Amino acid sequence: MKNFFNRRSFLKDTVTAAGGVALLSSLPKKSIAGYKAEPRIRFSVININHSHIYGMIGAVTRGGGQLVSVYAKEPDLLANFTKQFPNAKVAKSEQEILEDNSIQLILSSGIPDERGPLGVRVMKHGKDYLVDKPGIITLDQLAECRKVQKDTKRIYSIMYSERFENKATVKAGELVKAGAIGKVVQTINIAPHRMSPKTRPEWFFDKKRFGGIITDIGSHQFDQFLYFTGSTKAEVVASQIGNINFPQYPKFEDFGDIMMRGNGGTGYIRVDWFTPDGLATWGDGRLTILGTDGFIEVRKNIDIATEHKGGNHLYLVTQKETKYIDCNQEILPFGQQLVDDVVNRTETAMTQDHCFLATELALKAQKNAQVINSFK
Numbered sequence: 001m002k003n004f005f006n007r008r009s010f011l012k013d014t015v016t017a018a019g020g021v022a023l024l025s026s027l028p029k030k031s032i033a034g035y036k037a038e039p040r041i042r043f044s045v046i047n048i049n050h051s052h053i054y055g056m057i058g059a060v061t062r063g064g065g066q067l068v069s070v071y072a073k074e075p076d077l078l079a080n081f082t083k084q085f086p087n088a089k090v091a092k093s094e095q096e097i098l099e100d101n102s103i104q105l106i107l108s109s110g111i112p113d114e115r116g117p118l119g120v121r122v123m124k125h126g127k128d129y130l131v132d133k134p135g136i137i138t139l140d141q142l143a144e145c146r147k148v149q150k151d152t153k154r155i156y157s158i159m160y161s162e163r164f165e166n167k168a169t170v171k172a173g174e175l176v177k178a179g180a181i182g183k184v185v186q187t188i189n190i191a192p193h194r195m196s197p198k199t200r201p202e203w204f205f206d207k208k209r210f211g212g213i214i215t216d217i218g219s220h221q222f223d224q225f226l227y228f229t230g231s232t233k234a235e236v237v238a239s240q241i242g243n244i245n246f247p248q249y250p251k252f253e254d255f256g257d258i259m260m261r262g263n264g265g266t267g268y269i270r271v272d273w274f275t276p277d278g279l280a281t282w283g284d285g286r287l288t289i290l291g292t293d294g295f296i297e298v299r300k301n302i303d304i305a306t307e308h309k310g311g312n313h314l315y316l317v318t319q320k321e322t323k324y325i326d327c328n329q330e331i332l333p334f335g336q337q338l339v340d341d342v343v344n345r346t347e348t349a350m351t352q353d354h355c356f357l358a359t360e361l362a363l364k365a366q367k368n369a370q371v372i373n374s375f376k
Contacts, residue, residue: 053108236364279302298315
């Protein structure tokens with residue numbers, strides 16, 4: 001870790017020096033944060049019903065992917081997309097993209113209940129798949145995706161962006177792996193979201209389409225629980241869900257929480273749609289990682305207790321010190337790792353077992369949750 005930080009300091013100091021420009025131009029672009037890597041794969045997009053697709057494209061492009069084409073049924077969504085990516089060819093059908101043998105990877109942020117079946121079709125056409133969360137919304141879909149993935153050996157990856165695209169969470173992973181807080185005992189994940197019902201499409205309020213609050217938001221948190229505890233097996237101890245404040249949307253859920261236990265540690269998750277309008281961001285997401293020799297707290301999007309601006313805040317408490325770390329300059333490795341995996345047929349970004357297990361836990365917690373409808 002010391003060598004890593006020394007190297008970063010050297011690069012920063014050298015680049016700002018008089019001779020730094022020459023050095024920077026001689027280094028591989030993919031090794032410098034903020035530079036777009038040279039294209040190594042071609043990818044396309046099918047279905048763009050959630051704006052997460054833009055972050056997904058950004059990650060893959062940074063990693064060395066070249067966007068080729070897009071297909072979407074909705075003219076308004078397509079118009080906004082092509083403004084952002086005018087060089088992307090607009091395909092006439094999903095099949096046109098699936099049958100293009102020059103494309104290695106498909107991205108999608110379609111309506112959640114359509115994501116798993118699309119992934120099956122993608123893999124059967126010999127392509128890898130990166131899908132927005134929730135990547136799968138029923139246990140039957142999961143079983144089919146697992147079977148086809150095993151048969152085809154294609155990558156079925158879910159964009160758990162609260163880990164992959166949050167720099168403070170990436171930094172927390174580095175610290176945990178370096179042993180900064182000893183052995184991890186528990187993770188606590190708090191994931192509030194802002195409702196903003198006027199901005200939401202009709203499917204957003206239908207559980208059959210979005211899968212339920214734990215299936216949807218909670219998939220992020222199960223991913224982090226498995227990752228930080230190092231668990232390869234886990235079970236849901238208890239879960240509960242409810243629609244506490246939105247009776248006008250009877251098929252919706254606005255609250256859920258879960259206790260779980262894995263072979264590497266324990267965890268607690270709370271997800272909700274109660275972020276008030278007075279907060280300067282969509283949710284005060286927090287992750288606490290308890291270890292035998294210390295703990296880490298990540299404040300992902302905002303730090304309301306201090307004057308620190310924006311997101312990506314990390315607090316590290318060890319036997320020797322309490323330290324604040326601004327993580328805004330950290331590198332996000334997921335995009336490059338995923339492209340590496342597509343090219344090399346490896347599992348550096350995320351193992352397939354981990355991807356599916358995080359989803360399985362969320363689906364089981366959702367299915368078996370006790371229901372809370374109101375409080376007296």
